[in-house]
Amino acid sequence: MKTTGGTDDQKRRAAERAAELVSDGDVVGLGTGSTAAHAIRAIGRMVADGLDVRGVPTSFDSRALAREAGIPLRSLDEIDGVDVAIDGADQLDRNLAAIKGGGAAHAREKVVDAAADRFVVVADPTKVVETLSRSVPVEVLPDARAAVERDVADLGGDVTLRRAERKDGPVVTDNGNLVLDCEFGTVDDPDGLAQDLSRLPGVVEHGLFVDLVDEAYVGTDDGVDVRTRE
Structure with a gap:
């Protein structure tokens, strides 16, 4: 049930732009999926350049990728809160209600994303719809x-x-x-x-994420469209 569509460049643009939100000392929720993976790699490069952060992974895959990228990890019970969470979505409507769970990680994703002061979805244009309709x-x-x-x-x-x-x-x-x-x-x-x-x-x-997403970064062919909840 993993979703496809959109180009890798579109996903990368959205994810790398969202990674720029991470500041020194932050606790970061690390999402699951192909677009969130780009954000994890970008944060890993920032860590290699001296950024001090702690990551909270939402799945086995995001944990493994974060370790490979050199991001220090913590579990939710080891931290006081999450400053920003960056995650993908299978579908996103105009009010930033989302359907997630194509990778079967939505339970852990929702716990981490809901704990975040700022939850940002990264996506390509194929995920954005007027009204949700995926399973x-x-x-x-x-x-x-x-x-x-x-x-x-x-x-x-x-x-x-x-x-x-x-x-x-x-x-x-x-x-x-x-x-x-x-x-x-x-x-x-x-x-x-x-x-x-x-x-x-x-x-x-x-997998319905309602009133949780604060912003969406949607990668396009030539940039990133930033959307906020109406």
Whole structure:
């Protein structure tokens, strides 16, 4: 379910511009995905040049990349807060509501992003839409899968268990849970749907990020479009 589209240059422009927000002494949330990876590498280069920061990774992949880039790491329980979080999105609407979870890391991403004083999404233009319409990833406890599938169907969702691409069986998150991709068509009320999903027993976290994104840096062919919440 990882998203594709946009050029690598567009992603890199957005990510490197967002990395410029990081200041000496900051605690930085390190997102997951191809666009956030560019930001991690850019911050790593800044660290090599003497910047003093601590990174809080949101997934196994972002942790590994940050270590490779030379960024000192901390867990959330080791720090008092996050100054800025930089992360990608699978889809982003005009009000900066986002759908995340193409990499199945949305539970940890949401914890880190919500803890940040400033949460910046980096994206290419293919991720920006008028109204959200992608399927919403929902991380569930394995034993609750069938119950959550029924509850999501009652909300009008079409549910698919996410399958692993190179192994038999389902995708298992870094937290040991399963991911249901829930298709609702056009999501006209992201906040309402987010609240409905959060209330379902067995749901660990869903991929709707509402009222969390402060800014979006959208890379273009010749620069970066900076968007703020309306």
